[in-house]
Amino acid sequence: MTASLTISLKRVNKIYHEGEIIAGVVIVDTAADLRHEGLTLTMEGSVNLQISSKNAGIFDAFSNNIRPINLINTSIELAAAGKMPIGVTEIPFEMPLVGRQSSMSLGLLETYHGVFVNVMYTLKCSMKRSFLNKPLNASCQFFVQYKQQERPPSKPVRCEVSPATLRAGGGAGAARGTVPHFQLYAEIDSTVCALDRPITGKIRVDECSVAIKSIELQLVRVETCGSAEGYSKDEFELNIAVIFEDDYLVTENFPILLLRSK
Amino acid sequence: MPTYYKWCSVKKEKQKHEYPSLEVTNHPLRVEVHNLKHNSNKSLLKSLQKWSSSFEELDPLLRFEQMDLENNSEPTIESDATVNYSKIWSVKRTAILNKYTTGEKLTIISSYLPGGEKISSFSALLRQVSNLNEKVKHRLEQLDDFDESSVRKTMGLSQQEFVTKIHMLDDEIKKAWETEQRVKAFKIAIQCSKLLSDISVMQFYPSKFVLISDVLDNFGKLVYDRLKKKSFGDAAIELEDIDSGLVPESARETCQNWMFKMASIRELLPRLYMEMSLLKCYVFISKDEIKPAIARLITMIRGIGNPLVAIYIRVYLCKVASALYGKESECYFHDNLKEFLEEYQQIFQPAMAKKFGAQLLTADKYLSLYIPAIDWLLYGTLNTIPCKLTLLDELLQLCDKTENSELLLYCIVSGFDSPNIIKKSSAILDTIKKSAEHMVLLSPILSALGEHLCHADVYRQLSSEALSQTWWKIVSNMKSTANFLQVLEPWIQFACTQLSAQHINMLLRGTIRYMIKCGKPIDDYSSQIQLVVKRMLKSIPDVEELFLMDAFMPLVELVQTSNARTMMAKTVLLVFFERCNSVQIEDHIIIASLMRLCCILHEAINAVTVEDELKISSDLINKYIQTVSYQDDAREQLNFYVECRSAFIKLDSVLKTLVHAVHALANRARPSRSRWLSRACAAYSFVTVPSLQCALCRAQLYLLGAHAALLVACVGQAEANLKAFVSLIPDIPLYVQEDGQNKPTHVKVVGLLSNFLSTLLILPDNVDSSSKAYILSGFIKTMERIHWRKTDPLYYTLLLRTLDLLCNLTQEKYIYHIDGVISNDELYGSEEEFIDVLENYATNICQELLVVLKALGDAKETNKQYNLALELFWRIIKRGDLREGSMTSLAINLWVLSQKLQDSNNKFAKTLLSALERDTSEEGRLLFDKLNET
Secondary structure, eight states, X not given: OOEEEEEXXXXXXXXXXXXXXXXXXXXXXXXXXXXXXXXEEEEEEEEEEOOOTTTSOHHHHHHTOXXXXXXEEEEEEEEOSEEEOSEEEEEEEEEEOOOOOOSSOOSOOOOEEOSSEEEEEEEEEEEOOOTTSOOEEEEEEEEEOOOOOOOOOOOOXXXXXXXXXXXXXXXXXXXXXXXXXXXXXXXXXXXSOOTTSOEEEEEEEEEESSOOOEEEEEEEEEEEEXXXXXEEEEEEEEEEEEEEESOOOOOOEEEEEEOOOO | OOOOOOOOBOOOOOSSOOOOOOOOSSOTTSOOOOOTTOSTTHHXXXXXXXXXXXGGOOOHHHHHHHHHHHHHHHHHHHTXXXXXXHHHHHXXXXXXXXXXXOOSOEEEEESSSSSSEEOOOSTTTSOOOTTOOHHHHHHHHHHTOSOGGGOEEEEEEOHHHHHHHHHHHHHHHHHHHHTTOHHHHHHHHHHHHHHTTOOSSGGGHHHHHHHHHHHHHHHHHHHHHHHHHHHHTTOOOOGGGOOGGGSOHHHHHHHHHHHHHHHTOOSHHHHHHHHXXXXXXXXXXXXXXXXHHHHHHHHHGGGBOOHHHHHHHHHHHHHHHHHHHGGGGHHHHHHHHHHHHHTGGGGGOHHHHHHHHHTXXXXXXXXXXXXXXXXXHHHHHHHHOSOHHHHHHHHHHHHHHSTTTHXXXXXXXXXXXXXXXXXXXXXXXXXXXXXXXXXXXXXXXHHHHHHHHHTSOOXXXXXXXXXXXHHHHHHTTOSOHHHHHHHHHHHHHHHHHHSOHHHHHHHHHHHHHHXXXXXXXXXXXXXXXXXXXXXXXXXXXXXXXXHHSTTHHHHHTTOOSHHHHHHHHHHHHHHHHHHOOOSOBOOHHHHHHHHHHHHHHHHTXXXXXXXXXXXXXXXXXXXXXXXXXXXXXXXXXXXXXXHHHHHSTTOHHHHHHXXXXXXXXXXXXXXXXXXXXXXXXXXXXXXXXXXXXXXXXXXXXXXXXXHHHHHTTOHHHHHHHHHHHHHHGXXXXXXXXXXXXXXXXXXXXXXXXXXXXXXXXXXXXOTTSSSSSXXXXXXXXXXHHSOOOTTOHHHHHHHHHHHHHHHHHTSSSOSOOOTTOOOXXXXXXXOHHHHHHHHHHHHHHHHHHHHHHHHHHHTTOHXXXXXXXXXXXXXXXXXBOTTSHHHHHHHHHHHHHHHHHSOTTSHHHHHHHHHHHHOOSHHHHHHHHHHHHO
16 A cells, blocks of 8 residues: 655745745645545754864764754644545645744745755655654755846946965965966956856956966855854855966956856 | 783773762761751651660760759759758758868767776866755766766877767667667767867867767657657648647657756756757647747857857857748848857957967868858848848948957858948948058958959949949958969959059059069969969959050069979969960960960970870860961061970970971962972971871871972972881881870871872872882882781782782873872873883782782681672773783682682672673673673
């Protein structure tokens, strides 16, 4: 006697904005008549934080697992206890995506999968069954994004890079003396970016004492966790792109196009 | 067994021959011109066309050409509105593939091709970046994941193998796509585009680019088609009609996914190429994104340092853009061109020079790699710009200012249209002059400029002279002779159309001086000189003028080896006769020059010369002989022919022409001249003919000579000719070579001999000789000597014809005469002895014919036998004297024989019988009755 339970959302990309209604169907596929004690659908959203072992002690990292922060948790009953007919049954549902109104949060956060920080939203469907049978469960993740807003007037951010501005750290610090002289000028069109839009900007090489083999650009993600001991900060590379390759110095504006990988 | 029949010819009383005549309005030999618009003729014409249509069938090559023309004519109609870029691209594409080839070994790196050695690890690509967390590293590896173990490097590929491999990759993409392995297809496409960063065999790069861009196009199309299908099903919807708002969520999501995938490619070149190939797909996200994307790509290409790689990726971008937007895309061409000009000096970086030097490329070869790309950019740009002249001005100023401007200059000169270039030609020349010494592309630039100038309207003015002087100053300092001649070719055309003969002559002298001074064997450049000469001959308004320049012939004879000289002479003569429209050449200088050239042609002929060659040479010389005219000075003309004979003795067909020409001369001069000319001409031909190879030709010419001699009443000469003719008869071959095939001489011989026999009727007998009808008897003896097959139609036809002649010879007055020649009828006055001789011959021939009849019967050639019997029968009743018993009985026997073979209903027999019926003479009636009895 097999039965399966799946959740299928109407929206293919599963991206929703706050205030929208999540619509979809729960599909029950059973080979025989199925008796059950009720079908419920739960929507959950939470922030999980973890303190990195780098910044805090190992022990802290172990013990100080911060409890998840609940962003949303609603539940509805899709079907009262009864019987499912043989074959495929589709039960449509609709749920409003509204955050818990509490003083602590500013509403719903965007979905984010990081290393130490995770913001996750799931739909869970469970079918309670009679005493001897295990309940059937199905879950489905969906994504929350901020609404498409008017793009803020782009405020280009400028910066200059030269051997002096290199951060002492990594391998570069030790070999400071060997770094040849160079002068870079860079511009990022805007520091406030939509998730699905590219980051754009340009780089100009003003001076360089040696031939340039290539210029690479990295998009680095910074995760900061606040806790009782203070803040922990971590950086991760996301996207590396070569924007200039294999040649000899010419002063030029190199446009940047970076996309955040999901 | 036939019995002996004595032949007696009937003497006709009739003085005058009454030939049937009817009045006609048209000359029978005139070419019919049908008036197509005539209505009443329509049905007739239609039927005529129906019949002729099968002959109008084109030969396959011509048909291809016409198809090509039809195809070509289509786009011209379109191009009124917009330029069809894809079509033009495909033309350029083929040109690139043909031009940029290599014999070097090529290398291909791919994980999807069999064979090749493994590359141990791809980790070289993954630079060790500090802070690289394991998980992230894994992700990065996935981006560049090519199934590491399977990446293979195939080295030492020949060009053809390389092309095959690329096609294999293309197929691989399609296969992967069809089997739902889309990511694999994507990876192969990335690998393909990566191949374009390899410039190890530079001279193949343009071709490689073309090949790979095709692969990328195909990949882009696959993605686009799938997305389209996902959005709109199978509906045929054009790119312009796609409304981004109507694209379903899922298709948009897929498309977005492709774009993210593309953007995650780490390396710049593949990322750019992939974005370009997927450019079309932006339409599923938002139509408005495409144009900014193109603009962004144009600037992103700045990141590619290698100028060669960079310009070709610009070409690809323009190509993709033009496929998307057509006319609207032209601004991108211009933008790209501007970007290219910004980075122009990159091309001449010492590092690049080191690279192409290492590949053993010369500087001009290296620069020529850029030409198709710049051409393409310039082409699109020119279509946008409303005022080309201003752009030209700008570009020329830029050329003036920048160093190494030659590449740009060349592209400008070849890219712009003639009128504008001509307007600026002096400025361009000045620019060239400034840096002429350093230019490696000097000769292509100059020759392109020259080609433009050739299109200039005909105007003689100072500027052309000034131009050519400046040009000459530059050119005369050129080091490479080959380049010099290359440049000379279009410029000499320009000079020929624009400048005076004096100027051209000066240029020619200069050329000769240059060639001599350069100190290299001139023969190495013979083909180029030939081209120059050809160009000159073709373009000068009056061809004859060229020969009057004192430097022309020396230039033509500059080459020394016999082979080159012959080629040159042939070219000059060919073009000369093509262009020369006057029927006659009278100028002595030209005649002498042409004679010289003809002699060169003739000298080159030897035992191993092929037949076609001989034919061409003799055709040319014949043409020469026919066109030379000394007007009324016949003596000079004859001298000329004598000279020609001694000069062109090796060519039969030329001798033939000479003989004909001499006869024509004799004929032309006849009424006014004294006899000496005619005699001289007759003697000329009589002396010339024996040197011919072919017996048939000789026979023909002898006969012609005899005719000509008779016309001027040189009986002795005529007799000599005919005698020679008779003695030739046994030598006439059964077959002659014609167009490489053996053709039987049969028909020709019958015609020739019939002609000969009719000539004999006029020819007076040689009174000195002992025998009567001297030539004829010689002929009959010859006939006997030749062992012809009795059943050969040739043989008995000739016998019948001879019989005809004999009958006619017995007449009191012959049916035709030539004024001034006393024929045998007057000479003998039907003397008994003469008639007897003739009758005797006739009897013998009749006897022979009967033998033939029997032989035909034996050989079961019933049809022939029947015809011959009737023919003979006809001659008896028409020419024989039916009063003689033997004649009548022979006639009856023949009739009976024919009746036995076939019944009398045969048309031929019926006609004969009805003719006999109409015969009013008593004997005829008698014979008719007898025939009816049998």
